[in-house]
Amino acid sequence: MFVSIVNTPRDYAWGSSTAIPELLGTPDTDEPQAELWLGAHPGSPSRVVDTALTGGATDLAAWIAADPARALGKGTSLPYLLKILAAAHPLSLQAHPSREIAQEGFDRENAAGVPLDAPHRNYKDAHHKPEIIVALSPTFEALCGFRPLVEVREIVDLLVMIDGSQVAPRWELYGPMVHLLEDSVTEHETDAEVLESVVAWVLGGGPEVEALVGHLVRTTEKALHPAHAHLTDPYTPSLETVVRLHEEYPGDPGIIISILLNRVTLTAGQALYLPAGNIHAYLRGLGVELMAASDNVLRGGLTPKHIDVPELLQVLDFDSIAVPYLEPTSPVPGLQLFQPDIDDFVLARIEVGEDVASVAYPPRGAAIAICIEGSVTLSGATGSITLERGDSVFITPQEGELTATGTGVVFLAAPGE
Template identity: 90%
Template sequence: MFVSIVNTPRDYAWGSTTAIPELLGTPETGEPQAELWLGAHPGSPSRVLDPVLTGGAGDLAAWIAADPAAALGKGETLPFLLKILAAAHPLSLQAHPTLERAREGYERENAAGVPLEASNRNYKDALHKPEIIVALSPTFDALCGFRPLAEVREIVDLLVMIDGSQTAPRWELYGPMVHLLEDSLTEHETDAEVLKSVVEWLLGGGPEVEALIGHLVRTTEKALHPAHAHLTDPYTPSLETVVQLNEEYPGDPGIVISILLNRVRLTAGQALYLPAGNVHAYLRGVGVELMAASDNVLRGGLTPKHVDVPELLQVLDFDSLPVPFLSPTSPVPGLQLFQPDVNDFVLARIDVGDAVSSVAYPPRGAAIAICIDGSVTLSGGTGSITLGRGDSVFVTPQEGELTATGAGTVFLAAPGV
């Protein structure tokens, strides 16, 4: 069965007022449209356009709760949440827990009597939240994961040289951050331990941290003068991010943390995979986001919301790792599959048109599809539906293999196994 669904974009302050309407051909409201949620998450379940098809249920969450066998075939919950994300301003620095950490934290906070809606609640459910983002805009900027310490040292060395101050040792100019990065590293300390110490110190705040933030911003602004362009490459985007974040969140420790992280610019079609523990922040751009259906977020700055430093330090992965690009596979022309190493979801991009007249794909369970361009007809074992730009649909497992025809692009989310 094909069940047409809709939703109202979330109006988070960091969202774009125009990007989602321009992408999907929907009306502008004058307010930010940050995320369009497609799924059964209780925070914003997708609405059913024809409740006759769902036994009277008005949204996916209510239908699945009332008749999971009809909606899902097997299981009690939809394991993924599909989003269209449009960031005009930076999101908070954040990370997500492992499944084991989420279960332990959820039970701990329940036992402590912390209300689910409390602003200081870390764990809203007992699930992990791995996620992928596929860029739709020409560029999509993000911070993700800790960069090698050697690169951090190169950035600091560059700033010290451009600053030109020789009146004090470097650790006095840059505070304990540089002292920790260089002077206290011993054969018994790993890079991850050093980074954890730096982040813990920064998030602890205080006069030294405040002085460091101010000095870093002033020196970075100096470094971005055209006269230093030959020196700042390839770190210019990281330095520009420092200035941008200071404009958005003046005095926030996340400004300094940003230079510890990989600065990434995706082009349209490229993807990132953010597993548990990977600290990240989307800065600007439009993308398709797919994640496990959880709302567990540990924040680390660039936000007025609750930041639980001890819990965040337990969740973060401080290892310096390569940028987590996720390359798709293409089993047949017109089909790309973005599948990370989790069972919760897989994202299919289907492109049909003159070069590819049809694409067949068998989702492993209930699926959700959205058309972002043109017109695409999805046909299954019992029916079919034509999606125009901006249309979305829930597909029950009884349809089996789906065949896409027409001329356009569809993203389809389904269980990973």
């Protein structure tokens, strides 16, 4: 069965007022449109267009609760949440817990009587929240994961050299970040332990941290002068991010943390995979985001919201990593599959037209599709539906293998393998 669904984009302040309407051909409200949620998450479940198909249920969450066998085939909840995300301003630095940490934290806060809607609550459910983002805009900018420590040292050494301050030796200017300036760590201190100690110190706040944020911003502005262009490459984007974050969140300790992280610019079609423990922040751009259906977020800066430093330190993976690109596979022409090493979800990009007349794809369970370009007809075992740009649909497992025809592009989310 094909069940047409709609939703109202979330109006978070960091959202773009134009990107989602321009992509989907929907009305421009002149207000931020940050995220369009497609799924059954209770925070914003998709609304059902024709309630006669769902026994009167007005949204996916209510229908699945009332008739999970018909909606899902098996199980009692949809394991993923599909989003269109449009960032005009940076999101908060954040990370998500593993299954084990989420379960323990959820049980602990329940036992302590912390209300689910309390602003200081860390765990809203007992689930992990891995996610992927696929860029739709020409560029999509992000911070993700701790960069190699040698790169952090190079950035700080560069700033110290350009600063040229004679007020104090560099270790006095940069306080506990002296670890990042040393040629090597001791045999008792790994790179991850160094990064953890620096992050703990930064998020602890206080006059020294406030002074370092100010000094870092002033020195970075100096470093970005055209006269130093030959020195700042390839770290110019990281330095520009420091200045931009200061404009958006003046004095925030997360500005310091930003130089510890990989600075990434995706081009359209490129993707990132952000597993449990990966600290990240989307900076600017439009993309398709797919995640496990959880609302567990531990924040680490660039936000006025609650930051639980000890809990965040427990969740974070401090190992330095390469940029976590997720390369798609293409089993047949016109089909790309973005499949991380988890069983919660897979994201399919289907493009049909003059070169590829039809694409067949068998989702492993209940699927959600959204058309972002042209007109695409999806056909299954019992029916079919034509999606125009901006249309979205919930597809029950009884449809089996789907065949896409027409001229356009559809993204389709389904349970992973």
